[in-house]
Amino acid sequence: MDMAELTRKRDLPFPLYEVDIFSASDRDLMNISASMGLNLSLDEMHEVRKYFDAKGRLPTDIELQSIAQAWSEHCCYKSSKVILREHIFTIKHPDVLAKGDAGVMVFDDEYAYALRVESHNHPSAIEPYGGAATGIGGIVRDILAMGAQPVALVDPLFFGPLDLKETPPGVKLPKYLVRGVVSGIRDYGNRIGIPTVAGGVFFDPSYTGNCLVNVGCVGFMRRDRLLNNAVKGVGDVLILAGGRTGRDGIHGVNFASAELTETSEEESRGSVQLGDPITKEPLIHACLEVNERGLISGIKDLGGGGLSCVVGEISLAGGCGADVELDRVPLKEEGLAPWEIWVSESQERMMLATPEENVDAVLEVFALWDVTATVIGRVVSDQRVRITYDGELIYELDLDFLTKGPEYCRPWAPPSSASKESFLAPNLPEDVNAIILSTLADPNIASKEWMVLQYDHEVRASTVVKPLQGKTGFRGPGDGVVIKPLMDSYRGLAIAIGVNPWFTSQDPYNGGRSSVDEMCRNIAAVGGRPHSLTDCMNFGNPEKPERLYEFREAVRGVGEMARAMNLAVPSGNVSFYNETALGPTLPTPTCMGVGIVEDIRKCVTTDLKRAQNPVYLIGETKDEMGASILYRRYGGKGGKVPEVDATALSRNIDTVLAAGQAGMLRSCHDCADGGLAITLAEMCIGGDLGLQLDISGMGDLSFETKLFSESNSRFVVEVDAVKRSDFERLAKDAIYLGVVDQDKRMVIRDGHRKVDLKVAAMRKAWSDTLWRLV
Amino acid sequence: MNIQDIRVCVLRIEGTNCEEEAYNAFKLLGADPEKVHLKQLTGDCPPSMRRDLDDYQILMFPGGFSAGDYVRAGAIFAARIKSRLAPDVENFVSSGRPVLGICNGFQILVELGLLPSFDEILSEEPQAALYTNDSGRFECRPTYLKHENHGKCVFTSQLPRGEVVLFPSAHAEGNLRFPTDREMEIVRRLEENDQIVFRYVDADGNYAGYPWCPSGTVANIGGICNPEGNVLGLMPHPERVMFRYQHPDWTRDQDPNAPGDGRVIFSSALEYVSRRY
CATH class of the missing domain: 3.90.650.10 (PurM-like C-terminal domain)
Incomplete structure (x- = not known):
């Protein structure tokens, strides 16, 4: 059937369509999934049909879009959950205070630190400057959502070879991507005043078509200010604060959950959000202030899936649901369809759950900083979300159905023995001096000062061990950096990265283990006791058994090492589909670690x-x-x-x-x-x-x-x-x-x-x- | 007046992002700093939050990217002050109270016309510019500064002339420039007025070019004061080196417990105020 025959516009002064999935054949269902950009499989479409069948009504476009967001790989980890549960989620550590948008760990009796790392790979491959900048924006919001002040940014980056002169269609030159990504991190990180202290940059031909931009953040807070990304209950209202909502960043999560192709740029440019650090900077102040004053029940950041994910998640986390008046959302431009408002991933937005009686006080704080903040809904006791637009009910979904996305136990298989490389000795020159000099100049070893000196790594004045170390003017490399978060205590946080994609490619299990080993070494080398890790697992298409095998083995290695080293893993991120027609990127298990330094004067x-x-x-x-x-x-x-x-x-x-x-x-x-x-x-x-x-x-x-x-x-x-x-x-x-x-x-x-x-x-x-x- | 009674207004708007360490610098030395949003001075806030600039003894413009620095660094912050608070600021400066601008704060002072301020306290138009660094890059690196003031500047009274200090730099627009046809003439005038406070030098204390001078600024100038000596603007960040353990090379045979090089800026100003008022 034609799509036009399957959709029917409701007679309203704004665009809203009902989609006839009841009379659709399997082929029609897949057409609907594709043409609406849902990226849902046939089985998933059948599940959706079953749900609405039981309700006895057709879904609206905004409902289908919302389900597609919630069920994307990016949001519900449908391919990875089974594996993570086995190797990571079961790791217990007495110092974990919370696992939410970011993990929160004990620092001392009074204070805590938060940590998280995630990927912003696909947006950065399409639009490096905006992709990297909004990556920083997103990870900062994750930390903020726990009630913590961001204190350090960490950016491990992976690109194709810098000297590449030509690339296949649809792929940008690595040199262009490096410049764009570094500029994006610099302009965003420096402007919001959070020091970029660590990271690393790695080069390999496999990253040419699909660069990896991992962004990590560490935050700091008083333990009694910890928030749990949840509403307290009925009586809370929902305040949307920060940037306005526009058409930028629509279908970002779906785009992140598919392979990149030659036409990705044309089709998905609109999926890349636009960053605005000068909305974010005061937003950080205002959110921390309302938390400090105890005015709010919870905060959650608007990231992948925008409002469609945050409203359901923050309500359900408090055992509730919500009624939303979608027409109250402040917009960047007129004419957005309700579904676009609901799923837009426009940047610099936070959702605050606030007891009704505190609303005025909260809005006053935001007004001082000239940050837009608007009441858009209220918490209800039923675990469902209902949306009205101009008084018309356009959406009603049960949270249990929406948030309990599918979960797959996909097949995995080690590579066939034929594809394993047989041993070949390297062809080494006799002169070892020449090997050392030439290896020092290899982009993977060489000094990263070209980028480090562009990042303000000292703002906030707490970076006591810096990324470049040595006699002033001589700038050798450092293993880890140390942040001294309190004026009146010498206790510090050592922060470092560990990752070895090449080991992982040849031996995923030992590659995962080696990444944790390296991270621990880097922390210990400056004088920190490794305490926690957060991982960003960048892998290929999980629907291919060999890729899932790599993922599974690397996760097993990381999990085993975390247990053996008594490290907490309170947060993490999985990025699949890092793959193009040219092949997958190297499997890349980025581990960001934090260690405790007893006395920074001994670093x-x-x-x-x-x-x-x-x-x-x-x-x-x-x-x-x-x-x-x-x-x-x-x-x-x-x-x-x-x-x-x-x-x-x-x-x-x-x-x-x-x-x-x-x-x-x-x-x-x-x-x-x-x-x-x-x-x-x-x-x-x-x-x-x-x-x-x-x-x-x-x-x-x-x-x-x-x-x-x-x-x-x-x-x-x-x-x-x-x-x-x-x-x-x-x-x-x-x-x-x-x-x-x-x-x-x-x-x-x-x-x-x-x-x-x-x-x-x-x-x-x-x-x-x-x-x-x- | 006692140091603990000295009120410091650490002024900020959106994008100001070094207020925490600026606040801490004064707090550490026993003064009474407060982070104040510009709207609290202009009255665009609830009455309980209203503040009067005249109630403070020191005014401080911290670093950052005020309003994103999207027009020119510091221009938007300066314009907002000029349109609403110019008489208050003029009154503050003419009363002899210290005003400090670090990094973006220096850019704001220049845009505001408080520096170099040859003929009037607050010039109608900016008389200088902090132009893009010669390298075209944001430069975050340790820099050495030689103190060159003969005694006029109230922020360096405790620092012997000729002494070299390490204050880290972190800016993209620190290249102090005057109208090209009169540039050297103006530099001479600054020298004659004893308005030059800091010049960039290398690790051995000699005048040096990039990267020791990160911006390519005229005559290596890193910081200047007004002719009266109570307004100081400088690009590098003394508030980031209040302790030795904040220095980039403290692990090389230095006592981490020793004071950092930056402390002298804040303690000089507090001493000046406590003596004068």
């Missing part, structure tokens, strides 16, 4: 401090070169990906933290991409000092393996010469490598083999790359 940075201080390697180096940057750069294939021994990791972290507490450490750097050689080089670069080392004590491994193996759970430490014997008593297994040297050369001996490089040459190789390529 340690990566830069070498003083000549003659002894240098040690903590942790075991193994012949695990699979997916290492050495193999990737020099044509090695297959091989063993680093495994993780959680007991060893715990022990090594204990050693590093104990030595740090006792004031023995002068510098500390985790051993990650590029192995020991790159770790040592980076310590020289930041400290502008040299090293005189002999690594023959590392055991029976080849020189190249000692230098470039990326085995997990390792740290390089510089120990205060005065405390050398104390340290050796504490860290019995640490391998002595040599000393820091005034002569600015990195010299590493192993039998007759030798590295000998000037620090200045290494700095140049490491520092220039991104400036040259972007």
Whole structure:
């Protein structure tokens, strides 16, 4: 049947259609799903028909749109829930205070911190500046919705190779995407005054058609101000605060729940929202103030699905429903159909549940900041949402039906053995110096100062360990950053990222484990005890069994490690369909971790401090070169990906933290991409000092393996010469490598083999790359 | 007057975003700061929230992106003040009370005509501009400043002349410029008036170009005061370095418990007020 025959406009002065799903054939149902942009499967359409059949009436367009939002992969995690429940949701931790829009954890007796990371991949691939900016906007609202002040932003980014000159149709040049995304983060983050402190940027051809933009945020609050994204009960009214509602960002969640295609830009440009940091900045002030004054019952952010998701969720979380007068929603322009208002993902909006008697006080706070705030509905006891528009009832859905989206146990399968890569040794030049210099200049290793210096990483004045570390003007890399959130306490939050897409691609289980290992190392290296993690799982199309296998294995690895390391996982995000006709992106399990620093005055940075201080390697180096940057750069294939021994990791972290507490450490750097050689080089670069080392004590491994193996759970430490014997008593297994040297050369001996490089040459190789390529 | 009685108006509108650390800087030193929205001074608020600028002894414009900086940095905030509060501000300055503008605050002072303020307290039109950095980029990096004032500026009275301090910079528009045909002449006038407070230098204290001078500003100028010395505008952020552990390199052999370089700006002003009133 023709679509026109299946839809009937109600006789009203605004556009509202009833959709005849009763007389529709299966083919018609799929046509309806496609032409309305619902992205619902045939089975799901049958479910919808069954529901309305029982009600004995046809659905309106706004009802169908609302169901499609709620049932999208993005909103209801229908493909991932079963797997997450098995490996993540069951992790218990006594310090979790809330799991809502963001996770909330104990900081001390009086204070808490909130954390969350999510993806904004598809919008950023279409419109990098707006996509990245609104990604920040969204994650900040998640933190705010818990009642917390955002205190730090973290942005791990993944792009195609910067030197790519041509791309397939519909795909933008990586260089253009990098510039756009970084500008978007800069202009939004700097304007709202939240420091962008960490992140990282990764390059691989697989990200060319579908870049990944992950955005994380950490917030801070008094524990008695914690909100639970819920109404308190009947008597609460719903206040919509912040930006006006427009046609930007319609069907964002559906767009996020499908593969990108050549025509995505044309079809989905309208799905990308527009950010406005100067509406967001006062919105943050006003929301925090009404919370501080105890005027509200709950807040929830309007993200994916807009009003259609937030009204149902905030009401149901309090065991209630809501009546909404949709015509009261302030609009950007005239002429929006009710369904467009209901599902629009226009930015900078928050929903506040407020006891009736506090409404005037709340509106007064928003008025001072010139932020629009409007009462749009009220809480009712029945668990259903009813919408009127100009007095006409246009929507009535039971929340149980709406929010209990489908759940799938989709098939998964390991890749066939034929597609597994057989081992191929890399073709290495004889000159190890050349390998080190060229690896330092690899975009995946090279300095990220091109972007870091554009982000205000110090606003709020609480970033006490900064992203670039070293002698002023020399800017070496850091492992983690430390935020000191309180004026009158030295307790701090260490924040770091861990992710290795290449390990995960070759061995999803160990890739997931390695990502957590790296995150923990980065936190411990600055002096933090790993406490919680939030993960952003970026994977391909879950309807393909091999992709779901990767996801499942990586989640298993992350979950096992979280348990073993006693880490809470109070929030997380899954992003599927990171896939184009060219193939999937590398499976990318981004882990953002927070650690507790007992006393920030004992924090340690990566830069070498003083000549003659002894240098040690903590942790075991193994012949695990699979997916290492050495193999990737020099044509090695297959091989063993680093495994993780959680007991060893715990022990090594204990050693590093104990030595740090006792004031023995002068510098500390985790051993990650590029192995020991790159770790040592980076310590020289930041400290502008040299090293005189002999690594023959590392055991029976080849020189190249000692230098470039990326085995997990390792740290390089510089120990205060005065405390050398104390340290050796504490860290019995640490391998002595040599000393820091005034002569600015990195010299590493192993039998007759030798590295000998000037620090200045290494700095140049490491520092220039991104400036040259972007 | 006692320090704890000194009331500091930390003025803000939407997009002002360094008010927390500005507030904390004064609070730390024992003064009585308050975050005040511009509408509380203009009366566009409920009566209970109304404030009078005359009740404060120090006025502070914190950093940020007031109103998004969408026209020119600081222009919108300045225009709102000028249209509603110009007499109050003029009265405040002419009474000798200190006014501090950091980063966006400096941009606001210039747009407002309070700096460089050669001939009148509040010039009709801006006499200078804080132009886009030469690099064309937002620059967030540690910067060293040499104190060059001969004693006029009330915000640096406790800092010996010639001393070098580290205040971090974070701005895209910090390039102080005067009309091209008279630029050096105006710089000389600033020097003669003892209006130059800070110049950018390198780690060894020598005048240096990019990146030590992050903006390419004329004659390396990072901060200036009015001819009377009670209005200071500077691009780098002293309020971000109140403690040594906020410095970028404190893990290199520095005592984290020591005061940070920025403290002197706030303590000088408080000392001045407590002596004078």
